[in-house]
Amino acid sequence: MASKRIAPSVLAADFANLQRDVEMINTSDADWFHIDIMDGVFVPNISFGMPVLRDIVKHAKKTIDVHLMIVDPDRYIKTFAALGSNILTVHYEACTHLHRTLQAIKAEGMKAGVAINPHTNVSLLEDTIQDIDLVCIMSVNPGFGGQSFIENTYEKVKQLKKIIDLKGANTLIEIDGGVTDKNAKQLIDAGADVLVAGSFVFKSENPIKTIEQLKEVANM
Numbered sequence: 001m002a003s004k005r006i007a008p009s010v011l012a013a014d015f016a017n018l019q020r021d022v023e024m025i026n027t028s029d030a031d032w033f034h035i036d037i038m039d040g041v042f043v044p045n046i047s048f049g050m051p052v053l054r055d056i057v058k059h060a061k062k063t064i065d066v067h068l069m070i071v072d073p074d075r076y077i078k079t080f081a082a083l084g085s086n087i088l089t090v091h092y093e094a095c096t097h098l099h100r101t102l103q104a105i106k107a108e109g110m111k112a113g114v115a116i117n118p119h120t121n122v123s124l125l126e127d128t129i130q131d132i133d134l135v136c137i138m139s140v141n142p143g144f145g146g147q148s149f150i151e152n153t154y155e156k157v158k159q160l161k162k163i164i165d166l167k168g169a170n171t172l173i174e175i176d177g178g179v180t181d182k183n184a185k186q187l188i189d190a191g192a193d194v195l196v197a198g199s200f201v202f203k204s205e206n207p208i209k210t211i212e213q214l215k216e217v218a219n220m
């Protein structure tokens with residue numbers, strides 16, 4: 001079985017010490033950088049944009065996993081490719097022509113991800129799953145770090161895993177929001193491949209150790 005991945009969310013980093021926190025992720029057992037881009041329209045919060053991502057990419061030595069929480073994401077696909085994104089995830093709820101958007105992301109040489117809000121049923125991805133490299137199941141309502149994990153997520157992961165297997169798709173399942181050492185194992189057992197963790201990592205006393213611990217639990 002492929003090793004399970006940990007993706008610390010930079011949203012919870014200290015932006016006045018961003019290079020330090022990027023280097024922390026570089027030296028840790030983490031696999032990806034999870035980058036949350038919020039526009040204040042699709043979600044009720046604004047995070048950071050292109051200049052910050054550009055400077056993160058300058059120092060990051062791991063996969064750049066960009067989570068776009070913006071309306072009409074097609075406008076920025078080329079921009080995020082040029083900035084060095086490896087995976088570009090758009091929200092199902094923000095795309096009128098999801099299939100076309102996925103094709104446009106891949107045409108720019110990136111992996112294509114689709115995030116779904118807690119209210120969005122996984123069955124809505126049945127017809128596109130073969131074109132999706134990663135499904136990001138939101139286990140909180142998007143917009144903020146530090147929220148509590150929604151318990152119904154385990155069931156959604158199991159349902160999505162069934163769809164992926166049934167269709168013979170090669171899609172990773174990522175979980176985003178409220179991930180801790182308390183729910184990590186159960187998420188992996190349900191079928192998750194990638195765990196995003198923001199507050200749990202950055203608010204801990206020793207983020208490197210916390211990442212190591214999460215990675216260990218996920219691969220037990």
Ligand SMILES: O=C(CO)[C@@H](O)[C@H](O)COP(=O)(O)O
Binds near residue numbers: 011176
């Ligand atoms: O996309 C989002 C929030 O909208 C996430 O990536 C959060 O940044 C995860 O933070 P924690 O819930 O782990 O603190």
Ligand SMILES: [Co+2]
Binds near residue numbers: 009034035036176196
């Ligand atoms: Co995210």
